[in-house]
Structure formats: C-alpha cells, structure tokens
Amino acid sequence: MKIFTNILVFLALALIIFNVTLLDFSHPFQGNSLYAIIGVAASLCAVLILLIFRMSKKIEEKMNGKF
Secondary structure (H helix, E strand, C coil): CHHHHHHHHHHHHHHHHHHHHHCCCCCCCCCHHHHHHHHHHHHHHHHHHHHHHHHHHHHHHHHHHHC
C-alpha cells in the first residue's frame, strides 16, 4: 500500500508541475490558465488526501499492535 500511495503522490506532484507550466501569470483567470489553476488545486487536494490516508494507516497499524 505504501508503494501505491507513493506512486499516486508522485503523479499528483507531476501534475502540479505540469499545470504550473501552463499558467499565464499576466492573465491567470483567462483561457487555459483557469484550467491550470483548477488542476493545481485538485492535485494539491489529492496529495493532502493521500497523506491523510497514509497517516491513518500508520495509526491503524499502531492501534492493532497494542491490542
């Protein structure tokens, strides 16, 4: 499961980098820049969700080890 989440985090970070290259900083809310901003926000949410999932699995492993 760790490998799978690491791969997904890496893909999300790659999407963030790709979308940042599409941004037009002079007109950030027009054309493809708007889609790039949405893509960056979605990728950040995916990274956060995956990190929360990984932390919950670590807590679950520790709790199962105690009982």
